[in-house]
Amino acid sequence: MLPSASGGFRKLERGLRMSSDDIAIRISNLSKCYFIYDRSQDRLKQYLYPRLQKLMGRQPKNYFREFWALRDISLEVKKGEIVGIIGRNGSGKSTLLQIICGILTQTSGTFETKGRVAALLELGSGFNPEFTGRENVYMNGAIIGLSKEEIDARFDDITAFADIGEFIEQPIKMYSSGMVVRLAFAVSACVEPDILIVDEALAVGDAKFQAKCFRRFEELVSRGATILFVTHSTEQVVRHCDWALLLDKGQIVMRGHSRDIVNAYLDMLFGVERVKRPDSDLKTKNLQIAGNAQNISRFETDKFENRAGYNTYEFRWGNHDAEIFDFCISSGGNLNVTRIETGQPVIMTIWVKFHRRVELPIYGLTIKTPDGVTVFGSNSRDFDNGPLFLAGERGICKVSFTLRNQHLGAGEYLLSFGVAEEQAGEIVPLDRRYDAVCLQVLNHSSRAFGLVDCSMNVEVTAVS
Numbered sequence: 001m002l003p004s005a006s007g008g009f010r011k012l013e014r015g016l017r018m019s020s021d022d023i024a025i026r027i028s029n030l031s032k033c034y035f036i037y038d039r040s041q042d043r044l045k046q047y048l049y050p051r052l053q054k055l056m057g058r059q060p061k062n063y064f065r066e067f068w069a070l071r072d073i074s075l076e077v078k079k080g081e082i083v084g085i086i087g088r089n090g091s092g093k094s095t096l097l098q099i100i101c102g103i104l105t106q107t108s109g110t111f112e113t114k115g116r117v118a119a120l121l122e123l124g125s126g127f128n129p130e131f132t133g134r135e136n137v138y139m140n141g142a143i144i145g146l147s148k149e150e151i152d153a154r155f156d157d158i159t160a161f162a163d164i165g166e167f168i169e170q171p172i173k174m175y176s177s178g179m180v181v182r183l184a185f186a187v188s189a190c191v192e193p194d195i196l197i198v199d200e201a202l203a204v205g206d207a208k209f210q211a212k213c214f215r216r217f218e219e220l221v222s223r224g225a226t227i228l229f230v231t232h233s234t235e236q237v238v239r240h241c242d243w244a245l246l247l248d249k250g251q252i253v254m255r256g257h258s259r260d261i262v263n264a265y266l267d268m269l270f271g272v273e274r275v276k277r278p279d280s281d282l283k284t285k286n287l288q289i290a291g292n293a294q295n296i297s298r299f300e301t302d303k304f305e306n307r308a309g310y311n312t313y314e315f316r317w318g319n320h321d322a323e324i325f326d327f328c329i330s331s332g333g334n335l336n337v338t339r340i341e342t343g344q345p346v347i348m349t350i351w352v353k354f355h356r357r358v359e360l361p362i363y364g365l366t367i368k369t370p371d372g373v374t375v376f377g378s379n380s381r382d383f384d385n386g387p388l389f390l391a392g393e394r395g396i397c398k399v400s401f402t403l404r405n406q407h408l409g410a411g412e413y414l415l416s417f418g419v420a421e422e423q424a425g426e427i428v429p430l431d432r433r434y435d436a437v438c439l440q441v442l443n444h445s446s447r448a449f450g451l452v453d454c455s456m457n458v459e460v461t462a463v464s
């Protein structure tokens with residue numbers, strides 16, 4: 001079984017508590033269209049001419065282009081869930097959040113939210129720069145729907161959380177961007193929202209403040225709040241979200257387990273077009289769509305899934321012109337191990353079946369923690385003109401990744417293997433088996449903790 005990611009038990013508890021009536025946000029076929037005017041005079045023309053054309057009994061003409069920032073979004077989020085939304089710049093994430101918060105109006109479709117919605121959108125939005133922090137807290141509280149007495153009761157909590165000291169009495173225009181986000185988050189999180197919407201804002205806070213915000217997320221969801229969270233930090237999605245969705249060009253292209261969504265997003269970022277699985281549609285509205293190893297191999301001697309350490313929740317995709325059909329981890333003279341010792345060299349071998357000749361094959365390996373932090377990654381392209389650039393002939397080849405300086409800290413890791421092809425500067429994935437193998441690292445020689453053992457020595461010298 002997959003080693004449980006941080007928060008795994010909490011997520012299970014929440015799953016048991018939920019019933020189908022516990023929907024906090026329900027969005028149906030939501031779309032947003034912007035009218036784009038290529039020239040400023042077109043706006044005026046659009047205002048005047050269609051009316052005149054109508055009066056003259058003519059078909060009115062449009063002087064704008066339509067741009068659909070969101071198309072047909074349907075979504076249900078249950079109470080007590082933290083849902084991550086990721087996607088490339090301009091994919092529609094902020095538009096979606098702004099519609100849910102009531103800042104933007106949708107062109108078509110409907111949505112419902114249950115309870116009080118607090119939002120932390122663009123940096124400083126909702127704050128008046130001329131007002132002091134204190135005045136802005138009262139103004140924001142009132143916008144959310146709190147009375148003066150309710151804000152009075154929470155004011156100390158808010159200032160303690162924001163931790164900006166005397167600046168609370170200064171105008172916001174004197175704040176650093178980090179201070180603005182501290183105060184904005186403190187207001188949103190301390191007003192006991194039923195739904196909290198956060199749009200990337202946390203990226204501005206320092207690491208310590210971010211950790212504090214995520215602890216507050218946990219407290220809020222344990223009391224039944226729902227959190228929608230837009231971020232470009234893939235690690236935050238895997239670590240903190242119950243599930244996630246991937247937006248692209250205004251549409252939900254995938255929803256499901258956070259790790260799978262992050263993997264798909266990372267591939268998208270590298271400009272790789274996802275090859276559709278023959279037997280599944282990425283738009284399926286089922287949370288289980290990805291993450292389950294699907295037996296899509298057309299190569300009958302696939303031994304990969306029978307090996308010790310195989311992770312049935314691997315995420316596999318590619319066009320399958322080549323297939324990784326077996327693996328072996330060897331260390332300390334032993335083959336097919338699932339545990340290795342810190343400091344011992346390891347050889348990770350995969351066997352690849354090429355169904356056709358591949359001119360420029362690329363073989364890769366990534367090591368991640370169960371909650372998605374990449375500890376190490378490299379591929380055969382990183383080596384100058386080595387033998388690994390040999391064309392993959394039709395047939396079978398064996399690829400060995402030797403980690404000579406392996407200093408992984410004690411713990412659980414997930415290995416991903418991939419074979420891809422370089423075609424005119426584009427990387428075409430042939431077979432990617434993400435998070436496909438679980439590996440345990442033991443460290444009997446040291447009590448060091450963390451992801452890497454740096455073989456620390458401690459010397460203490462008396463100086464007086």
Ligand SMILES: Nc1ncnc2c1ncn2[C@@H]1O[C@H](COP(=O)(O)OP(=O)(O)OP(=O)(O)O)[C@@H](O)[C@H]1O
Binds near residue numbers: 035088094
């Ligand atoms: N007022 C507007 N008029 C026209 N187009 C707009 C307007 N606001 C946003 N857009 C367009 O809508 C698309 C979605 O924008 P949105 O801000 O929702 O993207 P995003 O996913 O949040 O991006 P980022 O990651 O860069 O914040 C973009 O192409 C953007 O240019």
